Amino acid sequence: MTPPPSLSPPLSRRVLAIWCAHLAIDRWRLAEGCDRGRDADAAPVVLVGESAHGPRIAAVNAAAQAQGAVVGTMLADARALCPGLVVHPADPAGDLAFLEGLALWAQRWGPWSALDPPDGVIVDTTGAAHLFGGEQALVADALRLLQRRGLAARVALAPTAGAAWALAHHGPQGAILAGGEDVARRLGALPVAALRLDDDVLLLLRRLGLKRIEDLASVERENLARRFRNRRSPAANPLVRLDQLLGRVPEPALPVIGVEAPMVQRRLMEPIRHRSLLDRVVADLAGDMARALEGRGQGARRLELGLWKVDGEVLVRRLEMAAASRDPAHLVRLFAARLDDVDAGFGIELVRMRASWTEPLALAQSDLEAAAENHGTSLAACIDRLTVRLGPQAVRRPAPQASHLPERAQRWQPPLAPVKTSQEEFEFHHRPLKLLDRPESIAVIYAAPDGLPRVFGWRGRRHVIARAEGPERIAPEWWRERSSVRLRDYYRIEDEEGRRFWIYRHGIAGDGRGGMPEWFIQGLSA
Structure with a gap:
């Protein structure tokens, strides 16, 4: 046996x-x-x-x-x-x-x-x-x-x-640590920075006299565990990093997985020079791309069309759509506007279409009667046509943003991007219908340094204030501005002719952040 x-x-x-x-x-x-x-x-x-x-x-x-x-x-x-x-x-x-x-x-x-x-x-x-x-x-x-x-x-x-990282950053170039070699002995002379610790932890270890990895091994483990027992992050706990370095505890890593972008191409038997033939090739590629995307359950948000010319030049035309789509007719219509300036030269011998950005797009039963009435037109298709004609920066919409400063209270985003509707973003005071591109300086007469404004001059005209409401105090954003930035007091005012304005006082007298307060107008109300 x-x-x-x-x-x-x-x-x-x-x-x-x-x-x-x-x-x-x-x-x-x-x-x-x-x-x-x-x-x-x-x-x-x-x-x-x-x-x-x-x-x-x-x-x-x-x-x-x-x-x-x-x-x-x-x-x-x-x-x-x-x-x-x-x-x-x-x-x-x-x-x-x-x-x-x-x-x-x-x-x-x-x-x-x-x-x-x-x-x-x-x-x-x-x-x-x-x-x-x-x-x-x-x-x-x-x-x-x-x-x-x-x-x-x-x-x-x-x-x-951990050991490979330590040698790459603090060891000799091309260092190799054998599997059976004593890791602690080989890496003991490296500085404690080789353990991938936070800066505050490294500073603390240096103050304690622990400058090398071998110095940590000379300290009782219980003492280090007691000192760093409240540190949850591995980068804040030298014992965890040391165990990962020596292989005592696992260190999970998130692998990078490549995602292949859908791509279709046509290698032509004879180079083409005429626009009608190019449109036919693009239509065939759009149909192939639609089938490839449908098999993946995806729709294209960004498409790249590459044209390889006989003389070696490569022309690239890109499209970015408002919503995921795999409609061949829609893709052909969009690319038609981008191919008007193509110079074929001695001819185009290879045409390639690639979807560099895709999103999930499930199959859906369409309403035949609605499709017949709309002739295939949708909001996303309309936005795509406007984007191709006017440019990507010309078709956007404003969305509220969590900032109390008026000039930062909104941002521009793609037309069909979802708008956040959190409670914090909409808890603002009433704002005027029109804001100036930038606040304009005005001259104001007021009864007291902190009192309501009485008269102001703007653009060569004098306005007597009949009614005023405020102030609405807005402090500077300390996480973004310098500490010397002054706060603002906003007032909603109406002059004797019934015109309404939105003005603010920049700073307070005696705040230690500049001279006398300045006045600005920032908005107009109906």
Whole structure:
């Protein structure tokens, strides 16, 4: 009787950490078409984002850093040190989208990947190293391809995500931590910042004299647990991070899953140059796209039509619709207005349609009589036609916004986007029917510094106030404005001729935030 075959031991987990140390600057450099170390780094460049106190630096290149610009400082302070700064706006949303694409691209080294925001990617490479000739070859391949993409990246391979992150950020370039190696001994010399802790926790540990990971191991676990027992977040508890680093507790990650955009195309036997033939091809593609979307139970919100010409030029026309649709006739009608300026040249040999934004759209039984009366016209179709003709920024509607300041009490949004109807957004005082584009200064005569206005002059005319109501006091938004911003007292007034105005006093006498109060008119009432 032959003994049963022995089961092979389970594979130890292997995680690849990729840290793009200068993701925002590298992405800006790639968008500008600059090479690393040449034009892009010759001038000091900073990327800035808006904050409550003004522009703040979000990223710097090597030249700006050498001249004293530091991430997190105010732009005005950095200009004092380096007057020649070249300033560009930061794009955190674009950086995150780029990082998501990078995570999908990094799945060439493992079956799944996850984001490590704001500038990192985690790849599970368990059982995949032999496909590259070993772990050394896998890490070398990752460094080579990342450098080819123009990214300044650091890479490390370890049994856990925490250990790989620590080596990528604070270890040597391309470090590999073997599965059977003592993780605590190998990583003990790294700073406690390698545990991915919050800044306030790192400051507390430094004050306690715990500067390295091995220093935490020398402290009784009960003492650390007692000190951080109320810290729920892993980034605020060094014991949890240490256990994740050593693999004692699991660290779940949300994998990035690529969603394939529906796409149809026609590769033409003979290049076409006439508009009638192009319209016929677009109509065929619209029918194919409708069938593809119907099979997925989706409708298109954004469509891209690519035209490949014989001379190598690619023309792209985009549509963004107000509501999800897969009606071929509607799509053809919209694209017809975008193809009037197409120059076919020597001919178009490939036409491709891609739905880059889709939404669920269930099948529904249509009312035949209503469809016959409306001839297929709907509100969404009407908005799409207006958008194609007038432009995407010309067709919008106002929606209330949770702000007591009149100029911020509404926002513009797409025509069919849902409007929030929370109780807080509509608990405002009555506002005039018309607001001026910007408040205009007026001269006011009043009985006392805090009293009701009596007479005011505006645009060369003198208005005697017959009735006044107020004040309605509106304080500045402290989370958005500077601390020196003054409050406003609004008054609803009516002059002797029955005309009604909405004016406000900017500031209070003696508030310590400026001189005498100023008066402005902001609205007109019927």
